[in-house]
Amino acid sequence: MKELKITSTLQIYDAFEELPEDIQQLMRQSFEIRDKAYAPYSEFLVGAAILLENGEIILGNNQENACYPSGLCAERTAIYYAGANFPNVPVLKMALSAKSLKHSLLTPTPPCGACRQAIAEYEIKQKAPIEIFFMGETGKVVKSCSLANLLPLIFDNSYL
Template sequence: MTNHEINISFKEYNTVEDLNISDKLLCEEAVKALESSLSPYSKFKVGTAVLLQSGTILHASNQENVAYPSGLCAERVALFHWGTAHANDPIVAMAVTAHTNEFELTKPITSCGACLQVMAECEKRQHQPFRILLHCSNGPIWEVEGVQSFLPFMFFEDRLIQQPSL
């Protein structure tokens, strides 16, 4: 038997004021994205802002449906939009924030496993990781370099990649 250990590291900032100007702006853009959240069932709004290498910022929010599996998280809305319209413009950073009137959020929310897997696929597609900022309006901001820290055993099988036809 071999024992293995996985360690992660992340930075924690007390407030957005502790961030550099670019990251502060990205977190503020994620807050703006909350406005388009369609969350009448959970009453839990999630907003995402994605900074591309060109300086373009993509906005997205969670979109719920009464048939719950039909809804989609803010992160995947943003990343699928990137993949269809901006895939040649690499993702530099992504900020995710949340808000609810039902209770006070005092720490950042983390992305669900499905969103983490999509993030991993996007990093692989662009051949480089991107920074993820988990923003909490009433608490700290967590910064992580790449999705590997969240999902160390992400699913990849290179043999599933379609080979070009000859």
């Protein structure tokens, strides 16, 4: 038996104001769209702002449904819209923010597993990493230079 050790490297900004100006602007857009999320059941709001290579910014927020599996996370809402409307334009960066209406959310909130897999598909398709910045309502911001840092054992089409 061998042991496999997997490590990930992430950068942590202590505050929103430490981010580069372009990322602050992208993150502000994630705040705006986050506050428009439809989340009457969880009261957990998520916003995603995606910068495409052509300069387009795509926004998405979570959309809940009383039949829980029928809802969709902000990250997938945005990235699927980008894929449908700009199929050959690479995704460069994603800014994600989360907010709870029940309590203060200060912990950086990464994408869920399903969203990580969806983002992985786009990194594989475009053969280039996507920078992902994520945070809670306020506080620290985490940057991952690639989805591979958040999902190191990616399931891709080589298994099919």
